[in-house]
């Protein structure tokens with residue numbers, strides 16, 4: 001019924017995890033950590049091609065996400081299949097995230113920073129907010145969902161959260177040794193990446209991760225706002 005994961009990554013869309021945290025995920029799995037993904041929407045609006053049917057796009061993006069996750073050594077990918085641009089902060093969505101946290105029992109949960117200002121994808125804002133709320137206090141409190149207890153799904157305390165795309169970075173993760181596999185994982189998302197891909201694009205991305213590592217004793221970093229959950 002339950003599986004002990006070290007890390008759960010909750011994303012709005014297929015490909016968010018690869019942009020945000022794939023270098024860190026690859027390092028973690030190389031260190032032997034168990035990482036799982038929860039992908040909230042099916043990404044069926046992520047195209048500018050008027051010929052592509054949304055249902056075909058959604059199916060393609062699941063395959064791409066699965067391929068990227070396999071390459072990175074991610075153990076499971078759970079697809080919640082909400083419509084792209086359709087996430088809302090509902091009791092049902094929150095409960096689904098709580099269920100995943102309680103089933104996989106991660107120490108670390110990684111998601112989008114809901115408090116990024118102004119231009120920010122609504123699905124990112126809402127998935128980040130709902131995940132934060134699900135971690136604390138809903139996954140922790142046994143009285144939050146008595147029906148989950150009856151299913152044998154017990155409360156769980158997450159120890160830390162990492163938020164990507166944060167305007168308040170306080171944690172930089174070394175991806176110097178995993179940048180290349182991050183690029184390879186990004187390229188699994190062919191429907192999103194291949195039209196822009198070039199070695200120069202990868203170099204520009206590298207420049208961004210080099211800037212994020214400024215002040216550290218390693219070359220390339222993914223950057224997060226890290227919160228420890230003490231209670």
Ligand SMILES: [Zn+2]
Nearest residue numbers: 012013016121
């Ligand atoms: Zn996204």
